[in-house]
Amino acid sequence: MGRNGVDRDRYQASQSCSDRFQGAFGAPRAEREQQFSKFMEHLPLAVSIKDKSGRFLFANEFMKDLLAADDPVGKTLGELLPPEEASMMAVNDHQALTQGLLLIQNRVNDTYGDERIFETYKFPLPMPEKRTLLGSISVDITERKRAEQALALKQQQLEELNRSLEQRVQQAVDELRQKDRLLIQQSRQAAMGEMINNIAHQWRQPLNNIGLIIQNLQLQYEAGEMDSEQMATEVGKAMDVIAYMSRTIDDFRNFFHQDKERQPFVVNQMVSRSLDFVLPGLKNSGIDVECREEPNVSADGYPREYMQALLNILNNARDVLLERKVKQPLIRIAIFRENKRSVVTIHDNAGGISDDVLPKIFDPYFTTKEQGKGTGIGLYMSKTIIEKNIEGSLTARNVDGGVEFRIVV
Ligand SMILES: Nc1ncnc2c1ncn2[C@@H]1O[C@H](COP(=O)(O)OP(=O)(O)OP(=O)(O)O)[C@@H](O)[C@H]1O
Ligand SMILES: [Mg+2]
Secondary structure (H helix, E strand, C coil), X not given: CCCCCCCHHHHHHHHHHHHHHCCHHHCCHHHHHHHHHHHHHHCCCEEEEECCCCEEEEECHHHHHHHCCCCCCCCEHHHHCCHHHHHHHHHHHHHHHHHCCEEXXXXXXXXXXXXXXXXXXXXXXXXXXXXXXXXXXXXXXXXXXXXXXXXXXXXXXXXXXXXXXXXXXXXXXXHHHHHHHHHHHHHHHHHHHHHHHHHHHHHHHHHHHHHHXXXXXXXXXXXXXXXXXXXXXXXXXXXXXHHHHHHHHHHHHHHCCCCCCCEEEEHHHHHHHHHHHHHHHHHHCCCEEEEEECCCCEEEECHHHHHHHHHHHHHHHHHHHHHCCCCCCEEEEEEEEXXXXXXXXXXXXXCCCCCCCHHHCCCCCCCCCCCCCCCCCHHHHHXXXXXXXXXXXXXXXXXXCEXXXXXXX
């Protein structure tokens, strides 16, 4: 056994010894002393008694090991330990003698050069004739300390792992969101071609109007009916139409900007702006639109993205109504509040979606349109916008001879 190591055999012996200790108090004095000295010999703790000047009066086997001295009795700390250790112990001894029980932790290098940690109790022993001695008991707590340190280290590693895991998950989520946004932006740009078509429809009428106003001016002038008041009225009319056309372009341009942050918006406004975009085209194809709305239904999210979802659904309805050559094609829109949330339903009368197709319509790149006519991104994108970005829901069901899309935000 090393200078400070615990001898397992001795420890076990001491346990069985303590069993036998029972009943020892009834034994004769000589036997009791023998039992006591055996007890001290096998005790797995270092025990010593010193006098006031630091001279050892008693040291059990464990303490002898600790001091690496066969017979420390009669010697002082200074004679047994390196000077630094000795003087530190002397300070502790003095404190215990003058102030009472002292508990300290000290580190000692054993004979193998390994550091061991001890917990030491020092306490005054009052003796007859006002003499005071110093008792000391040291317990080797190295293993316990190591276990505590290992546990703390594991705890720390676990916390670090958790932190970095959280960070990695957040990063992955951010990247995915970023990709979604990018896709939304791209699909919006893809919608540009369609939009230009819509603008063409939207401008046909006002351009005609301006043409008529100019022709009128000419006719009135030639007929000599043109006074300054008349002129102002006609110019005013033309300016109104031009303002309307310019607004259309602004709306169009605005739509292609990205939403920067969440914001409250009025759902009715988004529906009506979306209709502004598509209505001329729908009318041109003979499709009727009915809108039933509660006023001022509000929601919170990304209004342009929300509009993009509406437009995807409206365009799909138009496509299917034309593709299936529906007689009296009709799109019905309803805007209302339900359980404190905004609801928009868009219904068409094109005959609905078959049961095997319905579960797939929100999948990316799922389309039933012939090649070149559909990418299958529209509804996937709309679902991403409504459910992931705005945290609402977008669902579809067959009802009343067509499909009803339902957006809840
Ligand atoms: N109102 C509807 N009635 C019947 N089927 C529909 C309706 N809306 C969508 N679908 C079906 O869902 C499919 C997926 O629609 P989605 O908008 O995602 O893609 P797409 O319209 O085919 O192509 P894209 O919108 O990318 O140009 C469509 O191909 C169509 O089969
Ligand atoms: Mg589509």
